[in-house]
Structure formats: structure tokens, C-alpha cells
Amino acid sequence: MRKYISCIASARLQHVFALLLMLLSGSSLFAQQISGLSQFMKYSSQQEEKRVVDFSSPFSYALGENVSWELKDENGSLILGKKGDVSPYVFSKPGNYTLYIHEEINHDPGTCDHTHFPEKVTIEVRPVKVDFDFSTIRFSKEITGDRPANGITVSVNVNYTSYDNSTAVYNQGFGSFGVGSTITGKVKNGETTLKPGVNTLEFVLEGQAEAGNNIQLNFMDFNGEVQPYTLTPKIQ
Structure with a gap:
């Protein structure tokens, strides 16, 4: 509707x-x-859409109940095909996949006569994944409102998984979201090598935040996706 x-x-x-x-x-x-x-x-609306997911993360796509689709691998072999929403599907192997969408056009003059979905969605499944465990986050010093946070370090555990159990260099940082916040975080020493399993990341802060506001730290994974952490209570 x-x-x-x-x-x-x-x-x-x-x-x-x-x-x-x-x-x-x-x-x-x-x-x-x-x-x-x-x-x-x-x-x-028929243009191609692109998605990037981790090899062990579920992929889903919302479609109309009468829209049919086919999921194929890079060789064109059919993996799955149904009608309606693409239920969460976990790719067990990295690579390139394509979701082909077949939408019937309604030629009734009283309704839309164009498509609502792209004809295909290309899916890049990457071989590495990192999950932040924010229950372990620690600050070397409390962030004080209206004062530079430069030099404060933040440590947090991450669970790193790799398709072939290889290591990976992590050099992402994080930004912040909040009124008057310019806080950013860079990985200590510029980068760190992650091994499969639990690793501890350390970030060094720059910038400052206004007093009286909540701020959200937006940590980045390998795919550039945000994993947010909200500081509570408000910055004093």
C-alpha cells in the first residue's frame, strides 16, 4: 500500500x-x-544495486510477495530461488554473487506500471569479519566536556574471524556523532595485526565534546560499516 x-x-x-x-x-x-x-x-529503478557483506553474516533483501528471485554464484550456478523476501542467507564462502529479481509489471492504468526493485543485486562477500565487544570498552581517562580529549586512549576487544584463518591488518579509526562533538579515534601506532579469535584494539583520541550532550562513537569494520557505541551518561 x-x-x-x-x-x-x-x-x-x-x-x-x-x-x-x-x-x-x-x-x-x-x-x-x-x-x-x-x-x-x-x-x-531497474539499475543495478551493490551490496558488501561478510562471509559469515546473514544477507537479506525485502521484496514484494509476488516478486520472484534467483541467487547465483559467480559461475552462474543457482543457489536458491523463491518468491517474496530473501530470508537471511549466510554465505559460507567469500566471492561474488548475484541476486536476480523478476518483477511482473502491472499494466492496469490505475496502478504503477514501473518496477520498484533493481533487476539485479551484486553481492561481494568478503573473507574477513570483525565484531566489537563493547562490554569490554575502557577509557584511560574520562572525557570532560569542553576540554580537549587529545591523548586519551580507548581499548576494546574485538572478535576477528577469517575464512582461511589468516591474519589481517586493521587500520580503521572511528568518528563521533553528537552536538558539538569533534572527537575522533585513531588506532594506536597507526595499525595493528589481528589474529583469528579475540584481539584488543587501542585507539588514541583527538578533538573534544560539548558538556551536557550524549555522543556516539562510530567504530568501523573492514567493510566500512559502522558499529556504534553510545557514551552514557551525558558528557559532564
């Missing part, structure tokens, strides 16, 4: 926009351009 309403709103906006330009121009050339623009907007 939500998609239908969105589609109707989009169609009306396109129609109003087209009429406005045609009235202003009074030109058949503009009418042809509007027609081309309408076709572009109609089929732009």
Missing part, C-alpha cells in the same frame, strides 16, 4: 512538472524532452 501511494505521488509530480515546462515553452521539442525524461524516470 505504501509503495502504491508513493507511486501515485511520483506520477502526479512528473505530470505536473511536464505540464509546467510545456506551458512555459510552448514547444514540441520540450514535449519530446519531457517524454524522454518520463521514460528515464520510469526505468531508472
Whole structure:
């Protein structure tokens, strides 16, 4: 129902926009351009989408109940095919996969006649994964509001897993989210080598935060995905 309403709103906006330009121009050339623009907007939703996931993390994708799909590996071999949502699927092997989406177009003039989903989703499954254990986070000194946090160190345990049990160099940092916060964290010594299992990461802080606000530290994994940690209580 939500998609239908969105589609109707989009169609009306396109129609109003087209009429406005045609009235202003009074030109058949503009009418042809509007027609081309309408076709572009109609089929732009069919563009390819890209996703990056860890080899041991579940992948899911929301689709309409009447939309069919096929999940294939890089050799084109079928892994799974169904209708409706793609339930969480765990890739046991890294590599490149493709989700092909087959959506039937409704040609009823009273409904949308364009697709709501891309024709395919390319999925890059990476061979490493890191999970932050925020129950172990420790600060060498409390962050004080309106004062530089430079030099404060933060330690946190992470669980690192690799498809082939190899090590990996971690050199990601973290930023912060919050009113008046400029705090960032860099890995101590620039980088550290992670071994399969539990490792301890140390970060050195820079910047400061305003008093009276909560701030969120956004730690990054290998894929650039955020694993957030909110400091409580508020910065004093």
C-alpha cells in the first residue's frame, strides 16, 4: 500500500512538472524532452544495486510477495530461488554473487506500471569479519566536556574471524556523532595485526565534546560499516 501511494505521488509530480515546462515553452521539442525524461524516470529503478557483506553474516533483501528471485554464484550456478523476501542467507564462502529479481509489471492504468526493485543485486562477500565487544570498552581517562580529549586512549576487544584463518591488518579509526562533538579515534601506532579469535584494539583520541550532550562513537569494520557505541551518561 505504501509503495502504491508513493507511486501515485511520483506520477502526479512528473505530470505536473511536464505540464509546467510545456506551458512555459510552448514547444514540441520540450514535449519530446519531457517524454524522454518520463521514460528515464520510469526505468531508472531497474539499475543495478551493490551490496558488501561478510562471509559469515546473514544477507537479506525485502521484496514484494509476488516478486520472484534467483541467487547465483559467480559461475552462474543457482543457489536458491523463491518468491517474496530473501530470508537471511549466510554465505559460507567469500566471492561474488548475484541476486536476480523478476518483477511482473502491472499494466492496469490505475496502478504503477514501473518496477520498484533493481533487476539485479551484486553481492561481494568478503573473507574477513570483525565484531566489537563493547562490554569490554575502557577509557584511560574520562572525557570532560569542553576540554580537549587529545591523548586519551580507548581499548576494546574485538572478535576477528577469517575464512582461511589468516591474519589481517586493521587500520580503521572511528568518528563521533553528537552536538558539538569533534572527537575522533585513531588506532594506536597507526595499525595493528589481528589474529583469528579475540584481539584488543587501542585507539588514541583527538578533538573534544560539548558538556551536557550524549555522543556516539562510530567504530568501523573492514567493510566500512559502522558499529556504534553510545557514551552514557551525558558528557559532564
